[in-house]
Amino acid sequence: MTREHDRKIIESIPKEKLADFVLMHLRDMWAVDGLYYMGIEKKFGTDEATEIDRFVWEIMGKIEARRIKELFDIKGSDIRSMMKALQYSGWALDLEDKEIDIEKDKAILRNVKCRVQNTRIQKGLGEFGCKPVRWGFLKAFAKEFNKDIKVNCNICPPDDHPEDLWCEWEFYLKEE
Secondary structure, three states: OOHHHHHHHHHOOOHHHHHHHHHHHHHHHHHHHHHHHHHHHHHHOHHHHHHHHHHHHHHHHHHHHHHHHHHOOOOOOOHHHHHHHHOOOHHHHHOOEEEEEEOOOEEEEEEEEOHHHHHHHHOOOOOOOOHHHHHHHHHHHHHOOOOOEEEEEEEOOOOOOOOOOOEEEEEEEOOO
16 A cells, blocks of 8 residues: 555545544654653663653654644744744644743743643652753754744743643744
8 A cells, every 4th residue: 555545544534533633643642652751761760761752852853843844834934933833743732721922032832731741640650850851852843943043941840830830931032
């Protein structure tokens, strides 16, 4: 079977089910990510698992930004263009409850309700210190648009955070 056959299968999905189909596969991707992380964590410890996860997601930030730019023909190198692309990323699409504020030279993304963290807590695993992993992903993603876009982490586990906010990321253009 060819790629064309696969395209036809996807094109045959009823339009009203297409978004659910894509989101299901995103959740599956995150399940695999979590399972491989827990396997590495069990064998080598949390620090090693987090370092491997950070390395992988830093590379994925670069890859995903390039693919999104190409697929959606995003040419800009400004904050708005980068944020438009970021909203198509697997990470941002999977955030259950998010807030995004975009201005000309600055943007903020807040993760209000985190499926990954809430799942870990429900399983008795505690919070995952995802700050280095997400920061690596977001810096690499932003850099694919403009080396002068800086990413600041205002809050992210293992940081203390209020109950109604898991993480907050700020994107801005570095002033010369």
